[in-house]
Amino acid sequence: MEKVYYLDNAAATRLDEQVLDVMTPLYFDRYSVATSEFGYSLGVEAKEALDDARSRLAQALGANSDEFIFTSGSAESSNLALKGVAKALGTKKGKHLIVSKIEDFPVLYSARTLEKEGFTVDYLDVDGEGLVDLEKLEALIKPETILVSIQHGNQEIGTIQDIGVIGTICRERGVLFHTDATHTFMRVPLDVNTIAVDLITVSAHTLHGPKGIGGLYVKKGTTLAKIMDGGFQEFDLRGGMDNIPGAVGFAKAAELVTADENIRLAAMRDHIITMVSEQIPDVILNGHPRQRTPQNANITFHYVEGESITLHLDMYGIAVSTGSACFSRSLEASHVIAAIGGDHERAHGSIRLTVGRFNTMEEVIFVEETLKKVVENLRKISPLGKE
Amino acid sequence: MASPYNDLVLEHFKNPRNTGRIEDPDGKATEGSPACGDMVSLYLKVDPKTRVIDDIKFESYGCASNIATGSIITELAKGKTIDEAKKITWQEASEALGGLPKIKAHCSVLAVEVLRSAIQNYEEKHGLVTEKVATTEEIVRKRLKKVMNPIKGLDMVATHLVKEIEITGGVVRIVIDLPETHQFANAIREDAVEKIESLWDIDQVIVEFTD
Numbered sequence: 001m002e003k004v005y006y007l008d009n010a011a012a013t014r015l016d017e018q019v020l021d022v023m024t025p026l027y028f029d030r031y032s033v034a035t036s037e038f039g040y041s042l043g044v045e046a047k048e049a050l051d052d053a054r055s056r057l058a059q060a061l062g063a064n065s066d067e068f069i070f071t072s073g074s075a076e077s078s079n080l081a082l083k084g085v086a087k088a089l090g091t092k093k094g095k096h097l098i099v100s101k102i103e104d105f106p107v108l109y110s111a112r113t114l115e116k117e118g119f120t121v122d123y124l125d126v127d128g129e130g131l132v133d134l135e136k137l138e139a140l141i142k143p144e145t146i147l148v149s150i151q152h153g154n155q156e157i158g159t160i161q162d163i164g165v166i167g168t169i170c171r172e173r174g175v176l177f178h179t180d181a182t183h184t185f186m187r188v189p190l191d192v193n194t195i196a197v198d199l200i201t202v203s204a205h206t207l208h209g210p211k212g213i214g215g216l217y218v219k220k221g222t223t224l225a226k227i228m229d230g231g232f233q234e235f236d237l238r239g240g241m242d243n244i245p246g247a248v249g250f251a252k253a254a255e256l257v258t259a260d261e262n263i264r265l266a267a268m269r270d271h272i273i274t275m276v277s278e279q280i281p282d283v284i285l286n287g288h289p290r291q292r293t294p295q296n297a298n299i300t301f302h303y304v305e306g307e308s309i310t311l312h313l314d315m316y317g318i319a320v321s322t323g324s325a326c327f328s329r330s331l332e333a334s335h336v337i338a339a340i341g342g343d344h345e346r347a348h349g350s351i352r353l354t355v356g357r358f359n360t361m362e363e364v365i366f367v368e369e370t371l372k373k374v375v376e377n378l379r380k381i382s383p384l385g386k387e
Numbered sequence: 388m389a390s391p392y393n394d395l396v397l398e399h400f401k402n403p404r405n406t407g408r409i410e411d412p413d414g415k416a417t418e419g420s421p422a423c424g425d426m427v428s429l430y431l432k433v434d435p436k437t438r439v440i441d442d443i444k445f446e447s448y449g450c451a452s453n454i455a456t457g458s459i460i461t462e463l464a465k466g467k468t469i470d471e472a473k474k475i476t477w478q479e480a481s482e483a484l485g486g487l488p489k490i491k492a493h494c495s496v497l498a499v500e501v502l503r504s505a506i507q508n509y510e511e512k513h514g515l516v517t518e519k520v521a522t523t524e525e526i527v528r529k530r531l532k533k534v535m536n537p538i539k540g541l542d543m544v545a546t547h548l549v550k551e552i553e554i555t556g557g558v559v560r561i562v563i564d565l566p567e568t569h570q571f572a573n574a575i576r577e578d579a580v581e582k583i584e585s586l587w588d589i590d591q592v593i594v595e596f597t598d
Contacts, residue, residue, distance in 0.1 A: 303448060305425065305449050305450050305453075307450040308400070308449065308451055308454060311390075311397075311400065311451050314390075315401065324450070380406070381403060381406040381407070381446055381454070382448045383417065383426060383427070383428035383446035383447070383448055384426070384448050
């Protein structure tokens with residue numbers, strides 16, 4: 001295979017070998033289901049492995065073991081958070097939810113599904129840098145509001161919300177608060193002892209862990225109904241076969257993330273943002289200049305279209321993504337760029353570059369140089385930006 | 388490489404033919420698609436005697452399918468008479484490229500439409516319009532649908548920018564619902580004038596703003 005420059009780590013990451021190493025025995029040696037302590041030895045061992053993974057992941061959030069449930073990934077976690085709260089509190093407390101306009105699809109579409117079922121949802125505005133309007137949030141909370149769901153870090157533009165403040169507002173008003181931390185877990189500090197949060201979505205796929213495993217932190221005492229019927233797994237909140245290799249891999253993946261690594265990612269991110277802004281004219285940084293996830297750079301290149309940029313970059317082995325409508329299967333431009341007040345053109349020429357553990361500064365420099373060349377060439381044939 | 392585009396499309400995308408502008412073109416046009424946001428401009432030099440397209444160039448603000456179709460359409464049109472060139476269909480352009488993904492059809496249709504519009508522009512400017520229909524408000528409105536409103540990424544008619552259209556003795560007056568000081572006011576004005584002034588019975592286009 002030719003050399004690949006993979007800068008789409010917000011979408012999926014390469015598995016770390018050390019993660020695979022701890023998972024392999026659970027497929028070949030201790031492959032049984034997790035049984036109760038009265039079951040056969042293999043099952044008891046499997047149960048211990050699952051409990052150990054759960055306890056380590058809960059600890060990473062400052063939570064107790066019985067507050068962390070495994071799911072199939074962040075989509076399921078967010079579905080459970082929104083639909084589970086709606087199911088549990090819809091008839092008891094009210095049918096109103098608040099989500100931000102820039103949530104990722106699992107939250108956004110769960111909210112839309114609930115709307116069809118008779119709930120009302122307010123979609124909270126964000127400012128030009130992607131931060132939610134806190135005053136508006138306070139104004140939107142009503143007695144019948146059951147849940148506020150505002151992400152921690154954005155999937156496209158990397159903006160980190162002030163979830164400490166948001167959590168406090170929600171707790172003071174007696175409203176449950178869910179945050180989707182898919183893009184911040186282990187990358188940005190998040191401790192349930194200092195932040196008033198009731199539900200947190202996390203996933204292994206963004207952390208060089210396996211795909212198909214995620215988790216939901218559920219604060220003790222939170223009213224939540226199960227939406228996946230099956231056995232009594234996961235404290236009877238999520239039926240279905242335990243993904244023990246996945247759970248153990250997830251715990252290992254989380255453990256492998258260090259503060260030094262996050263500093264290294266942020267340095268590569270800053271290099272991209274600085275070099276592109278200095279060397280390529282007519283660009284805009286999308287997202288917050290400081291309050292952003294360490295792995296995310298998102299830049300709009302005026303006068304050119306994103307799919308054309310990504311396709312050219314692909315010829316050099318570079319993998320990045322774009323918010324352009326032309327790139328998506330639905331031909332819809334990025335809802336995040338639209339929410340930060342960007343016009344169609346801003347989404348059209350936006351490129352997201354997300355770094356991960358296996359990227360090097362050399363790779364980043366190659367990507368920057370290639371990007372410069374590609375944008376220059378495409379601008380030469382563009383009818384825009386010449387006067 | 389697993390790509391939805393075939394090698395020929397990718398080759399035209401990577402090395403598009405006939406790109407750039409022609410100074411003082413005999414005919415020119417710009418088409419933009421609201422759905423995709425793509426935009427393509429095309430310039431023509433036509434031999435006044437034979438009506439053969441001597442030179443043709445295009446510019447694209449678009450995706451791969453738009454760029455590749457612009458490239459192939461200029462190759463197909465070059466050396467043909469304007470009457471032959473305006474008959475080139477999207478089907479022919481797509482076949483010449485060995486096929487395009489269906490979902491990207493509208494991005495490439497644009498490149499075919501712009502060739503027809505540029506030829507029409509040439510014919511209007513050179514008194515070659517055979518069917519001399521008097522310009523109506525409907526015709527003006529149809530043309531203004533090709534003027535993009537950069538604020539929305541949709542055309543100015545769909546975004547309700549056109550407040551009034553008045554046609555009196557060769558003069559078209561258009562009122563646009565924007566303040567004159569708006570950052571895009573001038574761009575929209577120029578674009579609108581360009582689309583209307585080439586109509587055979589129009590001598591003057593006046594664009595006014597609401598503030």
